[in-house]
Amino acid sequence: MVKEKLIPDYIFESSWEVCNKVGGIYTVLSTRAKTIKDKLQDKLIFIGPDFWKEKESPYFQEDKDLFREWKxxxxxxxxxxxxxRWSVPGEPVTILIDFKPFFDKKNEIYSWLWEHYQVDSLHAYGDYDEASMFSYAAALVVESFYNNNIDSSKRVIYHGNEWMTGLGLLYINYKLPQIGTLFTTHATSIGRSIAGNMKPLYDYLFAYNGDQMSVELNMQSKHSIEKQTAMYVDCFTTVSDITANECKELLDKPVDVVLPNGFDNSFVPNASVFAKKRKAARKRLIEVANALLGDNLDDDTMIISTSGRYEFRNKGIDVYIESLNRLLRSKELKKRVLAFIEVPGWVGEPRHDLVERLNSGKSFDTPLEVPLVTHWLHEMSHDNTLGMMKYFDMHNRKDDMVKVIFLPCYLDGNDGVLNMTYYDIVLGNDLCVYPSYYEPWGYTPLESIAFKVPCITTDLAGFGLWANSVKGGFSDIQDGVKVIHRTDYNYSEVADTIKDTIARYSNFTKKEIDAARKKADVLSKKALWTEFIKYYYDAYDIALVKAEERKCREAQ
Structure with missing residues (x-):
């Protein structure tokens, strides 16, 4: 007989990225919200940091009547x-907390943490203090709401995302044992640091000692809170089999459940609007390119891009530029290529000379100065992307078949040059490339195929592994996703495979392209939250069973 799962009556979920768009976790939570809210209604409550205070937040709509008495x-x-309410599909209830006042109690809080859970906060620096005070404040919100509003017979989950919520999870674990605690690490802090510091992560994973590496890389406090949280919560989870292996080796704690990241395709325009939006995106991208380059690229140009956080090696931006440099000399390439690098750098301001050209409505036959970048950056000479292009002597010359443009800002619709959001732009691509070295899941390739754009990724991304598992072997570009085998040491081979795949795709007939786009779309439907949410209910059940056991022990 199958045991019936315990279902939560209330879920509190906290993250630094609730109503705060920083990276992929924002996408995880904001796209998943509707699927859980459909079941729990307003008993799903998100908790985030209040950075906006009296200013208008683009992500949050205050409701002064909601929980007025509790407030x-x-x-x-x-x-x-x-x-x-969070301004995303489902509009879930959200509580934003001002955590700044708790800095006055910081030492007292850290002493408590050391005394009860042996978390080393002595080596804290940078964002550790800020994240910890938010985490503590979020836990106080849960404690207050629970004590004032919730009947003790109700089943309650507190779910924290990333090491930034660890302190609060441990606080709830200690103060409110009747609440089931769930911790998701989307990437271990020490694994990301090893990869980011140019050390080989995968071949030597079995040999790395997480505690020892945290000292070497000056990550003791973040590693300590993450490891102790993983040890003490009721259910420890991560987002892919790759990261599950990392947790076991570096945190000395196997995960209880893997929670793959899904997608909510309400972000994707329906068929009647899709073609119009794709056309508008392509038109705008080509307009910006022609104004910058003094060129006359037309709609037959193959538009490709990479995007994500500016982690030059981890996200594979380096190998993407390398492959484009090699593509410049490819005899197989049958179309002109316009390649974008859409990662937020240290932006100074939009280029006035470029904006003037765009506003003039004229066409130009001479390039602007530095025809590689749409926005001026602070310290341009220290930028990795521009530095690598300069090293390869890539200057978007008139006769180059491949033009590469760095778009170094968040595409929020207000960047001053493109002025379209990422979701309105991504569907204009012919191909997206995400050759990550370190990528626990990989939202960008999933978003790409959801917008019917075939993509290239690697089997060091959780998403790439998942695509291979659906195919039952290595997925190729005609399947909608090309998954490249990547290791610690085959960088050059990866660059060649990207170059060859782009060249091969440029030779596809319209029928072959349509088939690849259709397969990308079909694959994305298998990664909808409606398919993946069951793993969350497995995790909730594990946490609630442990909380119920504690309640029973107390009652005896």
Missing amino acids: EKASEEGLAVRVG
Whole structure:
């Protein structure tokens, strides 16, 4: 007989990225919200940091009537909260907390943490303090809401994402044992650091000692809170088999459940609008390129891009540029290529000379100065992307078949040059390339195929492994996703495979392209949250069973 799963009555979920768009975790939470809210309604409550205060947040709509009585209680308890709804599909209830006041108690909080959970906060620096004070404040919100609003018979989950929520999870674990705790690490802090410091992660993973590496890489405090949280929570989870292996080796704790990241395709325009939006995106990208380059690229140009966080090696930006440099000399390439690098750098301002050209409506036959970048950067001479292009002597010359443009800003629709959002732009691509070296899951390739754009990724991305598992072997570009085998040491081979795949795709007939786009779309449907949410309910069940056991022990 199959045991019936325990279902939570309330879920509190906290993250640094609730109503705060920083990276992939924002996408995980904001696209998943609707699927869980459909089941729990307003008993799904997100908790995030309040950076906006009195300013208008583009992600949060305050509702002064929601939980009005509790807000007054919370205020008496010293909590400065705002309650409202996150402006994403499903519009879940969200509580934003001002965590700044808790800095005054920082040493006292860290002493408590050391005394009860042996977390080393002595080596804290950078964002550790800020994240910890938010984490503590978020836990106080849960404690207050639970004590004032929730019947003790109700089943409650507190779910924290990343090491930044660890302190709060341990606080709840200690103070409210009747709540089931769930911790998701989307990437171990020490694994990301090893990869980012140019050390080979995968071949030597079995030999690395997480504690020892944290000292070597000056990561003791982040590693300590992450490891102790993993040890003590009721259910420890991560987003892919790759990261599960990392957790076992570097945190000395196997995960209880793998929670693959899904997607909510309500972000994708329906068929009647899709073609119009794709056409508009292509038109704008080509307009910007022609104004910058003094060129006359037309709609037959093959548009490709990479995007994501500016982690030059981890996200494979280096190998992408390398492959484009090699593509310049490819005899197989049958179309002109316009390649974008859409990662936010240290932006100074939009280029006024480029904006003037775009506003003039004229066409130009001479390039602007530095025809590689759409926005001026602070310290351009120290930028990795521009530095590598300069090293390869890539200057977007008139006769080059491959033109590469760095778009170094968040595509939020207000960048001053493109002025379109990422989701309105991505569907204009013919191909997307994400050759990651370190990628626990990989939202960008999943988003790409959801917008019917075939993509290239690697089997060091959780998404790439998943695509291979669906195919039952290595997925290729005609399947909608090309998954390249990547190791610690085959960088050059990866660059060649990307170059060859782009060249081969440029030779595809319209029928072959349509078939690849259709397969990309079909594959993306298998990664919808409706398919993946069951793993979350497995995790909730594990946490609630342990919480129920504690309740029973207390009652005896």
